[in-house]
Amino acid sequence: MHLPREVKEKFSWIPDRYLGWRSPDNIETVTGNRLWEWFSFGRYGVGGYDVRQQKFLGERWPTELGEEWKQLSLRYQAQVHQVALQLLRALAISLGRDEHEFEKPFDIDHEENPSFMAWNWYPPVKDDANNLPPRLHAHADMDIITLLMQRPGDTGLEIAPGKDVDVNPELDKLGNAWNAVPTAKHWTPVDPLEGAFTVNLGDGLAWWTDGLFRSTYHRVRCPSGNDSRGARMSVPYFVNPNLNFKFQGPEKKYPPLTGFDLLAKTGNAYEARKNDPEGKWQKAAYMKAPDANPQPHSVTA
Numbered sequence: 001m002h003l004p005r006e007v008k009e010k011f012s013w014i015p016d017r018y019l020g021w022r023s024p025d026n027i028e029t030v031t032g033n034r035l036w037e038w039f040s041f042g043r044y045g046v047g048g049y050d051v052r053q054q055k056f057l058g059e060r061w062p063t064e065l066g067e068e069w070k071q072l073s074l075r076y077q078a079q080v081h082q083v084a085l086q087l088l089r090a091l092a093i094s095l096g097r098d099e100h101e102f103e104k105p106f107d108i109d110h111e112e113n114p115s116f117m118a119w120n121w122y123p124p125v126k127d128d129a130n131n132l133p134p135r136l137h138a139h140a141d142m143d144i145i146t147l148l149m150q151r152p153g154d155t156g157l158e159i160a161p162g163k164d165v166d167v168n169p170e171l172d173k174l175g176n177a178w179n180a181v182p183t184a185k186h187w188t189p190v191d192p193l194e195g196a197f198t199v200n201l202g203d204g205l206a207w208w209t210d211g212l213f214r215s216t217y218h219r220v221r222c223p224s225g226n227d228s229r230g231a232r233m234s235v236p237y238f239v240n241p242n243l244n245f246k247f248q249g250p251e252k253k254y255p256p257l258t259g260f261d262l263l264a265k266t267g268n269a270y271e272a273r274k275n276d277p278e279g280k281w282q283k284a285a286y287m288k289a290p291d292a293n294p295q296p297h298s299v300t301a
């Protein structure tokens with residue numbers, strides 16, 4: 001994230017395309033803080049897919065970062081993806097479903113698979129920082145699963161798994177897995193372990209299991225007490241199903257959803273937040289009942 005701003009601006013995040021740099025100026029407007037910056041890219045760099053037009057846009061690599069960086073990120077994504085496939089097999093077995101059911105639509109060699117990684121950069125805070133809003137707002141990832149690499153020593157990540165969230169039964173009845181996480185009863189720190197990934201379950205998996213698996217609600221609190229006031233870095237890898245793959249739970253509790261729909265949700269959440277400085281974005285992003293046939297990028301929530 002230490003690239004000059006002009007360089008980063010060339011790769012600005014566009015909700016329709018969902019990849020690229022999100023400036024700290026247009027995120028976290030809810031709390032007024034400027035505590036988080038994000039750069040996401042996939043196997044095609046910041047190219048990828050136009051979610052609204054549902055088309056593949058081709059490769060686009062920031063050449064400023066060099067060929068070595070590109071090769072390294074390709075290797076990293078390919079290897080993490082293999083770990084993800086093993087986890088998906090284990091999840092399927094634990095549910096008594098076909099061992100390969102969750103693994104099938106994740107062929108990373110195919111351009112239809114929009115799994116991607118991101119770099120999160122949280123600038124240092126002042127020594128006397130106190131009572132600041134979270135560095136990263138509470139949310140659940142909108143993918144299937146996320147393999148998150150945390151840097152040893154960077155404390156601050158907190159989770160509220162299914163048992164620790166209040167599910168609004170009225171909203172849940174509307175058939176929206178996104179409704180499952182409106183309030184956390186309790187936050188549990190998940191500090192980094194050397195050589196280990198933190199794995200979060202995403203909204204897509206909740207959808208696919210009729211809400212049996214709840215997506216992991218999480219946030220990054222601002223440093224306090226003995227936490228380091230230095231910069232925090234983390235690298236999530238978001239596992240997403242093929243764009244035209246349609247998935248639904250065995251009980252059909254929620255309508256079928258495609259990989260495109262899932263990506264469009266990410267864009268919707270971003271737009272809703274950016275255009276809603278009063279903080280209703282979270283409601284919009286997570287509490288909207290889905291259309292039976294969701295339109296990509298309908299920011300109507």
Ligand SMILES: O=C(O)CCC(=O)C(=O)O
Nearest residue numbers: 120141150157220234236
């Ligand atoms: O910095 C972290 O550990 C959390 C990152 C995160 O939740 C995300 O990128 O979705």
Ligand SMILES: [Fe+2]
Nearest residue numbers: 139140141218
């Ligand atoms: Fe997350």
